[in-house]
Amino acid sequence: MNARRLARLGILLSAWLSATGAIGTCPFFKPTQPESPDRPPIIPDYSSPAATLLTMAKGVEDKSTSNGQSVYMDALAESSAADPGDGRAFHAFFDLRDLQEHSTSWDRNRDWNKQLEPVMYSDLVRKYSYPYLMTWEPNEACPQGNCNDTESSTDALLHRKYRIMGLVKRGTATDTLPVAIGAADLYFVKSANAANKWVIALWQDFAITGADTATLGKRRLDTQ
Known part of the structure; x- marks a missing residue:
């Protein structure tokens, strides 16, 4: 396998790892998405x-x-x-x-x-x-x-x-x-x-x- 092909595979592998989170920003510093409130369902009352x-x-x-x-x-x-x-x-x-x-x-x-x-x-x-x-x-x-x-x-x-x-x-x-x-x-x-x-x-x-x-x-x- 020639050097040019190895370099191309290296770039693709690096991009894939970054996209999946395997490398890149440390998870401790990743921006987090706000969590949806975990509300229990309302028990309705229409009795009056x-x-x-x-x-x-x-x-x-x-x-x-x-x-x-x-x-x-x-x-x-x-x-x-x-x-x-x-x-x-x-x-x-x-x-x-x-x-x-x-x-x-x-x-x-x-x-x-x-x-x-x-x-x-x-x-x-x-x-x-x-x-x-x-x-x-x-x-x-x-x-x-x-x-x-x-x-x-x-x-x-x-x-x-x-x-x-x-x-x-x-x-x-x-x-x-x-x-x-x-x-x-x-x-x-x-x-x-x-x-x-x-x-x-x-x-x-x-x-x-x-x-x-x-x-x-x-x-x-x-x-x-």
Whole structure:
């Protein structure tokens, strides 16, 4: 075997060893890929309107690392001509200010239904890389004036404020970054298909006076 052929084989062998990691950068100094969080699946609970909201919050905080999107979507009513499902379908309505801001991208005569919601969820959880915290609390200043929750054996109306915050670690401290802040009148129905399951049929979104952070309604419209 001549010297030129040996040299060529040597170059190929060196390239192969480098590509496979057999030689080259010491593994102690190789850049590492960030590991995906090992989250256990969420155990959903839709046994009451309050439990459904807590499950939705867990779904947002999961950020699709396990079954977060699935448990979030299952909190919304499902019904079609082919499959009556929960007996009601999900529809969302928007704050007037959000509609005005999106007047060229969203026809207010269109229906925001469950089929559009996964797009919003996906965009929301990918907007920031930080962990999220979502909370619900009673809305004592609801725009309609009557802020009392009502509940029967088959349906319920809850007035709630929501906050989704990004949790930003800075050394030993944790700062919060607003992701979505707003309020909603939420009409729940007990599913016609699943025992003891409460799902949201109507979501009327509102901006909170003095809050300059996007509502979830705006986050929905931003995807269109």
